[in-house]
Amino acid sequence: MAKIGFIGFGSMATLIATKMLEEKIASPEEIIIYSSSENEHLKKFYDEYPTSELAANEAEVFTKAEHSFICKLPLAVLPLVKDCAAVLTSERHVISIAAGVSTDDILDIVPSLQISKLIPSLTTAVGVGTTLISHSDKVSKNNRQWLEQTFESFGHVMTIREENIDIASDLTSSSPGIIAAIFEQFMEAALRRSSLSDVEVFQMINFALAGTSKLLVEEDYTFSGLIERVATKGGITAEGVELSHKELPAFFDELLNRTQDKYAISKQEIETQKRDLLS
Structure with missing residues (x-):
């Protein structure tokens, strides 16, 4: 029985695994998980799907799974693959979600590995949003199709050049949080100027956002x-539009400057770590 593996089981791994089961992409018995800690996400998932398999270590996931998702923090990824290099042979398909x-x-x-990169979005929990995917040249056609078709059932998939993945991540994975932060300030400004309640203002903005999205998607x-x-x-x-055109370009330029600077720092840390691992 082909299995789908998860190494690390936080909120995003839980979302992906749960959606796979809901969409009948896999059965609980086909899910294999290794987590270094029994966190609330893992406990809740295993309580609901007790026939899923808990692995003894990371290497067991890579060995048993046809497709393995690495759902760990960036600085944990390269040490993991080095520790498991002996089992990460050319037939393995590994998907990393680490920025x-x-x-x-x-x-x-691990030069022979079939490695894909995936940037999911929280909005896939409700069947919308965009999942970003990049593949290394070594990934087979069948594995590319499996990953892309799997996430098409969650929402929308875009396969892009990896050189664009950071800026694209801001537009897909980060944007729900950024949009929420912007409209939270819109809400606060309205509260300062009216006797409306928090609930009333939130509902007005919430439905305006939902309606705007429907117009953009459904009415083209x-x-x-x-x-x-x-x-x-x-x-x-x-x-309001005139003010937005005047003030927002500088805000969004600075926003992207900050996020890209953060990516650059992370990449520098990864590069330093990689040199140490290869020395």
């Missing part, structure tokens, strides 16, 4: 087309 660790970094440690609007539709020249909405 800052490239497929080339992993191939420098572009951003500029939607602005043109609702912002009458000289009207109230146009004032």
Whole structure:
């Protein structure tokens, strides 16, 4: 029986494994998990799916699973693959979700491995959002298709060049948090200027966001087309649009500068770690 493995079992691994079971991509018996700690995510998942398999160590997952997801923090990835190099042979397909660790970094440690990189999004929990995928040249056609088709059942998949994955991650994986932070401030500004309650303002903004998304997706609007539709020249909405055009470019340039600087620091740490592992 072909198995799907998870090494590390935090919130994102739990989301992926649960969606696979809900979408009938795998049965509980086909899931094998290794986690260094019995956290609440693992306990809840295993309580619900007790026929899933708990591995004794990471190497057991790699050995038994046809596809193995590494769901660990970036600085834990390269030591893991080095420790398990003996079982990471050319027929293994490994998928890393760690930001800052490239497929080339992993191939420098285990050159024959079929390694894919995947950046999931929390929004796949509700069947929307975009999952980003990059494959190394060594990944077989069948393994590419399996990974892409699996995540198509969660929402939308984009296969991209790995050189673009950091900026793309900001637009997919990070954007729900950034959007929430922006509209939280919109909510606070409205509360300062009215007697509306938190619940009332949140509901207004929440449904406005949901409706805007539906218009963009289902009615095929572009951003500029939607602005043109609702912002009458000289009207109230146009004032907000004009201010956004004036003030927001600098904000978003600085936002991307900060996130890209953070990626650069992470990559520098990974590069230093890799030199130590290979020395």
